[in-house]
Amino acid sequence: MGKRILIIQGHPDPEGVHYGHALAEAYAGAAREAGHEVEILPVAKLEFGILRTQQEWTRGEAAPDIQKAQAAIARADHLVLIYPLWLGSMPALVKGFLEQTLRPGFAVGHPDKPGHYAKLLKGKSARIVVTMGMPAFIYRWFFRAHSLKSLERNVLKFCGIKPIRESLIGMVEGSAAHRENWLEKMRTLGRMAA
Numbered sequence: 001m002g003k004r005i006l007i008i009q010g011h012p013d014p015e016g017v018h019y020g021h022a023l024a025e026a027y028a029g030a031a032r033e034a035g036h037e038v039e040i041l042p043v044a045k046l047e048f049g050i051l052r053t054q055q056e057w058t059r060g061e062a063a064p065d066i067q068k069a070q071a072a073i074a075r076a077d078h079l080v081l082i083y084p085l086w087l088g089s090m091p092a093l094v095k096g097f098l099e100q101t102l103r104p105g106f107a108v109g110h111p112d113k114p115g116h117y118a119k120l121l122k123g124k125s126a127r128i129v130v131t132m133g134m135p136a137f138i139y140r141w142f143f144r145a146h147s148l149k150s151l152e153r154n155v156l157k158f159c160g161i162k163p164i165r166e167s168l169i170g171m172v173e174g175s176a177a178h179r180e181n182w183l184e185k186m187r188t189l190g191r192m193a194a
Contacts, residue, residue, distance in 0.1 A: 002036035003193040006076035010083030010094040014044035019172050019179065020082045020131050026183040027080060030190035038190075041072055043097045051099050058104050066100045073101065078125045078193050079161065084172075085132035085139065089147035098155060107159040119160025126156055127194065129167045129186070136170030165194065 007028055011020045028038045046065040051057050062070065073079065083094045104110045109118030130148060132139055139145055145168070152164045167189070169182050 002031075002034065003077040004037045004075055005031055005039070005078045005080060005190075005193055006072050007038065007040045007080045007082065008097075009040055009042045009044070010081060010090065010097070012044050012091045012093040014042065016042070018084070020084055020129070022179075022183060023129060023131070023169070023186045024080075024082050026186040027190035030187035031193060034191040034193070036190075036193050039072055039076070041069055043093055046097065048096065048100050050096050057099065058110070060103075062100060062103065062106075066097075069097070069101050070106050073121070073124075074106075076124060078127070080127045080129065082129040083131075085130050085147075088143065090130075090151065102155065102159055117158070119158070122160035124161045126161050126164045127167065127189065128152070128164065129169065131169045131172045133173055134170055136168035139170065140168060 005028075007024050009016075009021065009024050011018050024040055028040055031038045046069065048063040048066050051060070081094075083090045089095075101107070104117065107121050109120055111117050128148065128151065130139075148166060148168070152166075156162075156164050167182075167185070171178060
C-alpha cells in the first residue's frame with residue numbers, strides 16, 4: 001500500500017505557471033503512478049489572515065481553509081513543501097500559512113509547563129523543495145541555508161516531523177536541460193515517496 005502524500009505548493013502566485021508548480025506536478029504524477037495517494041494544497045488559493053498575537057495563535061479559531069489544510073496534513077504520511085526563495089527565506093504567505101496551520105492543539109500540544117510542547121505530528125516525514133535564482137551551493141555554503149535550517153529545526157521538528165529531507169534547486173532560470181533534469185529527479189522522488 002502506498003503512502004498518503006500532501007504537496008504544499010507554496011508559490012504565492014495562484015496562477016500556477018511557475019517552475020515550482022511543474023516540480024509539484026512531476027512529483028505528484030510519478031507518485032500516483034507508483035500507487036501513492038497524492039493531494040496538492042495550493043497555499044496561494046487559501047483565505048486566511050495574519051496572526052498578530054500569541055492569544056490568536058494559541059486560542060484563536062482557525063479560518064475554514066486552514067482547518068481544511070490541517071485535515072489534509074493530519075491525513076498525510078509524508079509532506080512535500082515547495083516554495084521559491086525570496087529575500088533569503090520563504091515567501092511571507094508560506095510563513096503566514098505555517099503560523100496559522102501549526103497551532104497548539106493541532107501540531108503541538110498546549111504546554112503543561114512553559115516551553116514544553118508535545119509533538120503532535122510524529123510519524124510524518126517531509127521533503128522541502130526550495131527553488132532559487134542563485135546556485136544552490138552559494139545558498140548552502142555562503143549563506144549557510146539559515147532559513148531552511150530554521151524551518152527544519154524550529155518548525156517541522158518542533159512539531160515532531162522527521163525525517164526531513166531537502167532539495168535545493170538553484171539557477172532555475174538556467175538551461176532547459178537543467179530544469180528538465182530536476183523535473184526527472186522530482187519524478188524519482190515521487191515514485192519513492194521521499
